[in-house]
Amino acid sequence: MYRVDWITRIRSRQSPSVDAPALDWLRVPQVSPTVWKLGFTSLLTDISSEMVSSVLPVYFVLHLGFSAMQFGFLDGVFQGGAVALVSLISGMLADRWRRQKEVATAGYALSALCRIGLLAAGNVWTVIAGILALDGLGKGIRTAPRDAMISLASPRVTLATAFAVHRALDTCGAVLGPLAAFLMLRSLPGAFNLVLVASFCIAIVGLGVISLLVDKPAGTAGRGSETRTLQLSFGLLRQRRFRVLVIAAGVLGIATVSDGFIYLLLQNRTHSSASSIPLYAFLTAIFYFLLSVPAGRLADHWGPRNVFLSGYGLLALIYAIVLSSEMGGRTQYVVVALFGAYYAATDGVLAAMTSATLGAELRTTGLALLNTASSLSRLVSSVLFGWLWASGAMRTAVWTFLLGLSAAGIVSVCILAERKRE
Numbered sequence: 001m002y003r004v005d006w007i008t009r010i011r012s013r014q015s016p017s018v019d020a021p022a023l024d025w026l027r028v029p030q031v032s033p034t035v036w037k038l039g040f041t042s043l044l045t046d047i048s049s050e051m052v053s054s055v056l057p058v059y060f061v062l063h064l065g066f067s068a069m070q071f072g073f074l075d076g077v078f079q080g081g082a083v084a085l086v087s088l089i090s091g092m093l094a095d096r097w098r099r100q101k102e103v104a105t106a107g108y109a110l111s112a113l114c115r116i117g118l119l120a121a122g123n124v125w126t127v128i129a130g131i132l133a134l135d136g137l138g139k140g141i142r143t144a145p146r147d148a149m150i151s152l153a154s155p156r157v158t159l160a161t162a163f164a165v166h167r168a169l170d171t172c173g174a175v176l177g178p179l180a181a182f183l184m185l186r187s188l189p190g191a192f193n194l195v196l197v198a199s200f201c202i203a204i205v206g207l208g209v210i211s212l213l214v215d216k217p218a219g220t221a222g223r224g225s226e227t228r229t230l231q232l233s234f235g236l237l238r239q240r241r242f243r244v245l246v247i248a249a250g251v252l253g254i255a256t257v258s259d260g261f262i263y264l265l266l267q268n269r270t271h272s273s274a275s276s277i278p279l280y281a282f283l284t285a286i287f288y289f290l291l292s293v294p295a296g297r298l299a300d301h302w303g304p305r306n307v308f309l310s311g312y313g314l315l316a317l318i319y320a321i322v323l324s325s326e327m328g329g330r331t332q333y334v335v336v337a338l339f340g341a342y343y344a345a346t347d348g349v350l351a352a353m354t355s356a357t358l359g360a361e362l363r364t365t366g367l368a369l370l371n372t373a374s375s376l377s378r379l380v381s382s383v384l385f386g387w388l389w390a391s392g393a394m395r396t397a398v399w400t401f402l403l404g405l406s407a408a409g410i411v412s413v414c415i416l417a418e419r420k421r422e
Contacts (some may be wrong), residue, residue: 031162034153037214038146039169044206045108046173048115049135050285051181051199053259055192055278087140087375091148091368100145100152100364101216107142108210111135112203119196140375144368151355151363152217159355160304163348164296171292171343174285182278236366241357246373248412249350252312253377254384255404257319259284261385262339265322266332268394280336287340295344296352304353305416311345312409314338319402323395 094103114135121127147163154162181195188194237243257265263280266272299307318338321331351367358366381401388397 031158031165032153034215034217035150035162035166036169037209038150039166041108041206041210041214042146042166042170043173044202044209045111046170047177047180048173048199048203048206049111050174050177050281051195051202052115052118053281055181055185055195086137087144087368087371088365089368090141091144091364091366091371094145094148094364095362100149101210101214104142104145104149105207105210107138107140107145108203108207109138110141111138112200112207114138115196115200115203119193136375140371143371144364147351147355147367148364149214149217151352151367152360156356158300160296160299160307160349160352161293162296163352163355164293164299164344167296167344167348168289168292171285171289175282175289178278178281178285182282185278236358236362236369239357242354242366242369244415245350245354245357246370248416249370250373250377251408251411252405253374254381255401255408256315256378256381257385257398257401258378258382259339261382261389262318262322262335265394265398266335269322270332272332280332283333283336284340284343287337288343289340291341291344292348295341296348299349299352304349307345308349308353309409309413309416311342311349312405312412314342314345316402316405316409318342319398319405323398323402 090103090107094100097103114131117131117134118128121131150162150166151159177199180198184191184195184198237246259281263277266280267277295307295311315338318335321335321338324331350370354367354370355363385397385401388400
């Protein structure tokens with residue numbers, strides 16, 4: 001009897017407790033194999049792209065001697081300006097032809113070729129701008145079809161988790177890319193050509209993964225009803241639940257300082273060496289990688305709106321820290337940790353919220369519309385911040401963006417609250 005009672009007690013302890021649902025978001029997620037394969041594609045591609053983007057502030061401002069205004073323009077082009085030009089078109093074509101995989105693959109291929117193009121550009125900033133624009137075109141072409149494939153392969157109740165797993169793998173590439181660039185430049189100072197060649201080779205491997213291993217979304221092969229798809233695409237913004245997300249992403253994006261400027265601000269305030277800028281990107285990616293899946297699981301249980309808005313609260317805190325009169329060496333690591341948490345709480349969560357409002361036939365187009373709004377706002381943000389900083393008032397630039405983010409946050413809280421009540 002004692003033995004039976006002992007076994008019963010052990011089994012009762014192994015059964016789910018009443019507190020299990022509260023901790024469910026901490027468990028390892030189960031997602032579609034398509035999500036994992038696309039995640040590894042993004043991992044390799046992000047190693048390639050972040051090897052380049054993490055050294056751009058050093059390469060442009062400190063090595064080539066570009067002004068803050070020139071860097072602001074180039075950063076805007078790289079971060080979002082060119083993306084807006086083709087994101088919507090590629091999304092509509094992917095939905096019209098039901099060719100999400102093919103369109104995404106073309107975007108990855110174009111970005112890979114741009115790594116070699118930067119080698120031939122020299123220090124002619126207009127040529128560099130053109131190549132970065134093409135790189136941005138590649139990103140704009142691939143992002144919406146890739147995200148549509150993730151959402152089409154995932155149940156609605158775990159959308160945020162699926163995007164979080166993808167973003168975690170993507171961010172793992174963002175961890176390794178800056179680290180590789182940092183080690184290369186640490187060992188061979190000024191060896192930017194080596195960074196670009198290595199970046200190109202890794203991008204080719206990532207292109208092979210999506211080309212050979214990723215399956216097409218179920219039920220999307222062949223051509224759809226083209227006329228009806230176009231008509232519905234142009235009418236997406238009339239849907240209130242989708243429209244408020246696009247507005248929120250746009251107004252918040254305008255008040256968001258880009259990665260490159262955040263790292264330049266940290267380097268300026270702490271008087272650290274130029275080689276620390278890739279290290280900032282590396283540490284940001286580390287925290288993004290560690291927090292991405294917990295943030296996605298939390299969004300599926302607590303609500304994506306709450307997690308998304310909390311992320312922008314963290315960004316406002318970053319601005320406030322940068323503006324503080326005393327900024328010691330340890331403070332810079334607090335900033336990059338908060339920056340990684342901000343990305344974990346906003347990037348994939350916004351894509352999940354948007355996917356939940358869209359039907360499968362227009363999923364890619366809707367995500368492309370969202371990317372277009374975000375990209376245009378990032379272009380405005382980078383150019384505006386670069387102009388304010390070039391005027392000789394760095395603190396004024398940060399104060400302007402802090403006040404702008406506060407106003408954008410209030411607007412977003414109001415419109416997203418109305419969306420939740422519908």
